[in-house]
Amino acid sequence: MLEPIVRLRNVTVHRGDRPVLRDVNLDVAAGEFVYLVGRTGSGKSSLLKTLYADLPLREGSGVVAGHDLRKIKRRNLPALRQRLGIVFQEVNLLTDRSVAENLDFVLRATGWRRREERGRRINEVLHAVNLPAARDVMPYALSGGEQQRIAFARALLNKPALVIADEVTGNLDHETSLETLQLMRELARKNNAAILFATHDRRLLEHYQARTLRCKDGVITSLENPLP
Amino acid sequence: MHTPNKFYVTVSLALVLFLLGLTAYWAYLADDITRKFREDLDVVVELKADHTMEERRQLLAYLTQSPFNQPLTLPKFLDKEAALTSLDRELASDLAALGLNNPLLDVVTFNVPIDYSRSDSLAVVAAAVKSREGVDDVYYQKGFAEMLAVNARRVTLVVGGVVLLLLVITGILIHNTVRLSLSANRLLIKTQELVGASWGFISRPYLWRAVWQGLLAGLLAAAALSGTWYGLANYLPEIRSLEDGLPVLVICGSITALGVLINFLSYYIGVRRYLRLRIDDLY
Numbered sequence: 001m002l003e004p005i006v007r008l009r010n011v012t013v014h015r016g017d018r019p020v021l022r023d024v025n026l027d028v029a030a031g032e033f034v035y036l037v038g039r040t041g042s043g044k045s046s047l048l049k050t051l052y053a054d055l056p057l058r059e060g061s062g063v064v065a066g067h068d069l070r071k072i073k074r075r076n077l078p079a080l081r082q083r084l085g086i087v088f089q090e091v092n093l094l095t096d097r098s099v100a101e102n103l104d105f106v107l108r109a110t111g112w113r114r115r116e117e118r119g120r121r122i123n124e125v126l127h128a129v130n131l132p133a134a135r136d137v138m139p140y141a142l143s144g145g146e147q148q149r150i151a152f153a154r155a156l157l158n159k160p161a162l163v164i165a166d167e168v169t170g171n172l173d174h175e176t177s178l179e180t181l182q183l184m185r186e187l188a189r190k191n192n193a194a195i196l197f198a199t200h201d202r203r204l205l206e207h208y209q210a211r212t213l214r215c216k217d218g219v220i221t222s223l224e225n226p227l228p
Numbered sequence: 229m230h231t232p233n234k235f236y237v238t239v240s241l242a243l244v245l246f247l248l249g250l251t252a253y254w255a256y257l258a259d260d261i262t263r264k265f266r267e268d269l270d271v272v273v274e275l276k277a278d279h280t281m282e283e284r285r286q287l288l289a290y291l292t293q294s295p296f297n298q299p300l301t302l303p304k305f306l307d308k309e310a311a312l313t314s315l316d317r318e319l320a321s322d323l324a325a326l327g328l329n330n331p332l333l334d335v336v337t338f339n340v341p342i343d344y345s346r347s348d349s350l351a352v353v354a355a356a357v358k359s360r361e362g363v364d365d366v367y368y369q370k371g372f373a374e375m376l377a378v379n380a381r382r383v384t385l386v387v388g389g390v391v392l393l394l395l396v397i398t399g400i401l402i403h404n405t406v407r408l409s410l411s412a413n414r415l416l417i418k419t420q421e422l423v424g425a426s427w428g429f430i431s432r433p434y435l436w437r438a439v440w441q442g443l444l445a446g447l448l449a450a451a452a453l454s455g456t457w458y459g460l461a462n463y464l465p466e467i468r469s470l471e472d473g474l475p476v477l478v479i480c481g482s483i484t485a486l487g488v489l490i491n492f493l494s495y496y497i498g499v500r501r502y503l504r505l506r507i508d509d510l511y
Contacts, residue, residue: 052422054422075426077421077424078424078425078426079424080424081421081422081423081424082423082424084424086422086423092415092418092419094415094416094419105419106419106423108429109420109423109424109425109429109430110423110424110425154423157423158423158424
C-alpha cells in the first residue's frame, strides 16, 4: 500500500491556546476524496490549518506529503506548501491583476523561471477548469463560481498531492456548488490528487458520496452513513 | 504603485539626508577654519633694541631648525623701519615723516606647527625662545587657538548628536512605512506564503523598491545640497576660497550611498520582522 498523503496520530488541534479537537487519527490516501463536515467553529478550519502548518502541531504526530509537522522548520514551509493546493471560501484572488497574472504570480513565487513554461501551464489549468477565455479578464469581472474555479486552477498549478478546500462553496448557490464540486473531483482524479473537502452544506453529500468525517464536540468521527 | 506614503518616505529620507549632508559640511567647514587659524598662528619675537647681528643670525638659525617652527617655512625678520612703514600703511598715516624716534622694535615672526598650537605648548615655546640672547619678549594670541579648538569640538559634538537623532527618526519613519506597506499587502503576502514562496521571494520587491527609493532620496538630497552650496558660495565667496568643492562632491556621494544603505537595511529588517511575527504569532 502507498504511503498516505496525510497521517495524523493522536493529534490535538489547537486554536490559539485552546484545544478544539482531540485524539485525531486520520489517514488520507493518494487520490482519495474525503469530506469534512461540521458546524462553523467545530474545528474544521483549524484542522486544515494544522495540515498546512499555518497552525503548529503541539500534541501527537503528523506527516503531510512527507513532511513531519512536529519537526517542520520555517525554511521548510515553502516545500510543504508547494505540495498542497489550498482553496478558501473567500476566493483570495489578487484583485489588482488579471487572471493570467494571478496564476503567473504564483508560478513565479514557486520558482518557475521560464516565461513560456509558465504561459503553457496557465493555459493548461485554465482549460482544465473550462475557463480558457478568462486569461486576460480581471477577477471582479467573473461570477462567484468562475472565481472559485480560477482559485482551484491556481491550486492545481504545481500539481499538488493534496488539495485542501475550506468551505469553497460557501458563497455559491446550490447549482454552482455542485458544478464546482464535480469539477474538482474530476480534476483531482485526473491528477491523482487527494482532496480534503470541508463543508457545512450537507446537500452536497447527497449528490457525490464519499468517505465523510465529522467534527463534533471536540472529536472527529467517521460517518458510515453520512446522510440523515 | 506610487502611493502618497512612498512619496512621503522618499521626501523625508531626502530631507534627513540633506540635513545630514549639511551638518557634515558644516562640521567640515568648522574643522577647516580652525585648522587654517591654527596653521596661521604667528609667534612674534621682539628683539632687544641693542641686539647684535650675530645674535639675530643665531636666533634665526635656531628657529629654522627647531621643532616648533612649521616645517618648510622660514622665520621672518622684520626690521623696525619696515614695521613702521607697514604700520603707516595700515593706519593710513605718515609717522615716518614726523621725524620722531621709531618706537617699534625689530621683530622675528614664525609659524608654529599645528601640534604646538595649544596654549600649554605655546607657553613652553615662548619660554624657550625668550631665553635666547638678544630676545626682548615673545607674543602670541594667548588661548585663541585653544578657544577655536574647544568650539570646534563642541560643534562636532552637537552636530554628531543631531545626526544621530536624525538617523533614529529616519529609521522609525521607514520602519513604519514598511509596516504599513506590508500590512496593506498582507493578502498578497499571505497568498505567497500559502503557495510556498520563500521569504527571499516575498521580500525581493520590497528590497528593490528600497534601493530605488534610497537612490532617489539620496540624489534629491545631493542636488539640494549642491544647490545650497552653490548659492552660499555666490553669497559668501570666502567659502569657495576655503576649498574647491571636492568635499561637497564627496559628501553628496556619501549621502547618496547612505540613503540606499539606510533604506535597504530598514526595509530588510522591517520585512523580516513582519514575516517572522506572523509565524511567531502562531507558534
